[in-house]
Amino acid sequence: xxxxxxxxxxxxxxxxxxxxxxxxxxxxxxxxxxxxxxxxxxxxxxxxxxxxxxxxxxxxxxxxxxxxxxxxxxxxxxxxxxxxxxxxxxxxxxxxxxxxxxxxxxxxxxxxxxxxxxxxxxxxxxxxxxxxxxxxxxxxxxxxxxxxxxxxxxxxxxxxxxxxxxxxxxxxxxxxxxxxxxxxxxxxxxxxxxxxxxxxxxxxxxxxxxxxxxxxxxxxxxxxxxxxxxxxxxxxxxxxxxxxxxxxxxxxxxxxxxxxxxxxxxxxxxxxxxxxxxxxxxxxxxxxxxxxxxxxxxxxxxxxxxxxxxxxxxxxxxxxxxxxxxxxxxxxxxxxxxxxxxxxxxxxxxxxxx
Amino acid sequence: xxxxxxxxxxxxxxxxxxxxxxxxxxxxxxxxxxxxxxxxxxxxxxxxxxxxxxxxxxxxxxxxxxxxxxxxxxxxxxxxxxxxxxxxxxxxxxxxxxxxxxxxxxxxxxxxxxxxxxxxxxxxxxxxxxxxxxxxxxxxxxxxxxxxxxxxxxxxxxxxxxxxxxxxxxxxxxxxxxxxxxxxxxxxxxxxxxxxxxxxxxxxxxxxxxxxxxxxxxxxxxxxxxxxxxxxxxxxxxxxxxxxxxxxxxxxxxxxxxxxxxxxxxxxxxxxxxxxxxxxxxxxxxxx
Numbered sequence: 199x200x201x202x203x204x205x206x207x208x209x210x211x212x213x214x215x216x217x218x219x220x221x222x223x224x225x226x227x228x229x230x231x232x233x234x235x236x237x238x239x240x241x242x243x244x245x246x247x248x249x250x251x252x253x254x255x256x257x258x259x260x261x262x263x264x265x266x267x268x269x270x271x272x273x274x275x276x277x278x279x280x281x282x283x284x285x286x287x288x289x290x291x292x293x294x295x296x297x298x299x300x301x302x303x304x305x306x307x308x309x310x311x312x313x314x315x316x317x318x319x320x321x322x323x324x325x326x327x328x329x330x331x332x333x334x335x336x337x338x339x340x341x342x343x344x345x346x347x348x349x350x351x352x353x354x355x356x357x358x359x360x361x362x363x364x365x366x367x368x369x370x371x372x373x374x375x376x377x378x379x380x381x382x383x384x385x386x387x388x389x390x391x392x393x394x395x396x397x398x399x400x401x402x403x404x405x406x407x408x409x410x411x412x413x414x415x416x417x418x419x420x421x422x423x424x425x426x427x428x429x430x431x432x433x434x435x436x437x438x439x440x441x442x443x444x445x446x447x448x449x450x451x452x453x454x455x456x457x458x459x460x461x462x463x464x465x466x467x468x469x470x471x472x473x474x475x476x477x478x479x480x481x482x483x484x485x486x487x488x489x490x491x492x493x494x495x496x497x498x499x500x501x502x503x504x505x506x507x508x509x510x511x512x513x514x515x516x517x518x519x520x521x522x523x524x525x526x527x528x529x530x531x532x533x534x535x536x537x538x539x540x541x542x543x544x545x546x547x548x549x550x551x552x
Numbered sequence: 553x554x555x556x557x558x559x560x561x562x563x564x565x566x567x568x569x570x571x572x573x574x575x576x577x578x579x580x581x582x583x584x585x586x587x588x589x590x591x592x593x594x595x596x597x598x599x600x601x602x603x604x605x606x607x608x609x610x611x612x613x614x615x616x617x618x619x620x621x622x623x624x625x626x627x628x629x630x631x632x633x634x635x636x637x638x639x640x641x642x643x644x645x646x647x648x649x650x651x652x653x654x655x656x657x658x659x660x661x662x663x664x665x666x667x668x669x670x671x672x673x674x675x676x677x678x679x680x681x682x683x684x685x686x687x688x689x690x691x692x693x694x695x696x697x698x699x700x701x702x703x704x705x706x707x708x709x710x711x712x713x714x715x716x717x718x719x720x721x722x723x724x725x726x727x728x729x730x731x732x733x734x735x736x737x738x739x740x741x742x743x744x745x746x747x748x749x750x751x752x753x754x755x756x757x758x759x760x761x762x763x764x765x766x767x768x769x770x771x772x773x774x775x776x777x778x779x780x781x782x783x784x785x786x787x788x789x790x791x792x793x794x795x796x797x798x799x800x801x802x803x804x805x806x807x808x809x810x811x812x813x814x815x816x817x818x819x820x821x822x823x824x825x826x827x828x829x830x831x832x833x834x835x836x837x838x839x840x
Contacts, residue, residue, distance in 0.1 A: 203658070206654070206657045206658060210643075210646075210654045213646070213650065214643065214645055214646065217645040218645070390641055390642075390643070390644065391637060391639045391640075391641025392641050392642070392643055394607060394637065394641060395635075395637065395641045395642075395655070395698075396655075396658065397606070397607065398605045398606060398607065398630055398633065398635045399630055399631070399655065399658040399659060400627070400630050400631045400658060400659065400660075401658045402627075546607075549607070550602055550607050550608035550609075551568060551599075551602075551608070
């Protein structure tokens, strides 16, 4: 490995990358997939109820509403501004709590409470906010509920579908940026003869492949992190998430190098990717269907990179809990590197026309 | 500065499976010399270049470039060679300037005057255009420019003027001659006999993987060709031609007679072309 030559080839590939449709596709894909899957399963067009409050005193109601999860709260100083925002649908509802409201309420004097509801807001949001407002009034008043409500959860408690789709999106980011981009780049260099042109200069085939692998690792890691961020799945341990994503990118990048070395031309490359598709994709499906026997997912190589990402990002676990998976992923990466080195000799014989 | 031959080949062999493409060829190219490899497609010209540039490993024989055995694993010679491939293998999505700068960087050249290089091959003003917008001829000139960027001691030029218009081809031949005059050893493969004749200090005829003759174009013509005079005479309402060989001197009287004939229209000396000699030696043409 000669860093100076690796850097020269890497710099060239960085300059060429944005001119390649596959490179651009790898950038667009996480955004497109997130949009599609969030529309189908997620919350992109089902935002949290938005409530504005003008608290003219220091009401307990405000603090209680602030403590409720799943409501987007905006504090304003001016009642007219609150009304304007509700009218323009910037807020679903608005509440003006007058000074001394809590004291009046506790003294059973039925104070006035202005509650504005936007005509264009979702009916569900209006209902949620109205019920919350009434419930908070009762809590401040200190009264007992007039009925006992028994809540029964139907169905197994699980993560929302939008969250279970995260491995699918991350998988695609890793496979397209980490596998397909370097694979296609190697094949293109072979088809256009530019690899041959490089190899009659002092640069060696190992320098070229390492440069492409490094680019694949960085690019795949970036796109995987972007995918996690877009889906709100980065979790609190972001340094550990980055570490896990880098291991995953190392494996997918090396797989891309092997595929690129093996494929003689674009047709064979696409054939290999299509053939490998389900084999690679399988572990991601198991996260969408958690009721399936999860041990089957472990039979597929990319399980060992998807599972650590899932645990450390979405589930918020420590990297220490997935050390075995990471070790196996690194072992697979090393095995692929050895395979790439052996297959490179065959590729050079092919290029010489043997 | 080179002291020994730029290229030295002895008994070099190469096979594609069972097909022996190069059958024990031997030759040398000295500094400042242009050796033209003349032969039809499939004769073994490009395969020889592949072995000498480190792309293919010879089956047997010795091949040295700048004194370094190309089979030894020592690839230091690659820093001092320039290669113009038959296939136009440039980065199409990069500009001419980017292509040259990148390849120059692989030779450790960080201050290449790309404008000067491009001006030399007639591409001044197109430095920032992507190569994919270039015509076939312009791409070929870029190939030549790239081969020259490291001022190589040995140049391998595989069909450098193939498919070019006569003006561009002539300009590229001039540039190649300048490189040889600078001191580069040049191995030029071509199936264009005119190019081989005009450019080469020596010519090697290669056919079916074997060198069937190697010498200066003049010596080859003297050795294998026949000199003659072609005379055209009026013959009633038509024209007849008569060819008189000059080598044996037995036609001197007839030649004098025709020269003084009132029916004489034209008289031209003729010498064998390299292609005719190639056909004479191999029984096949150069375009085959």
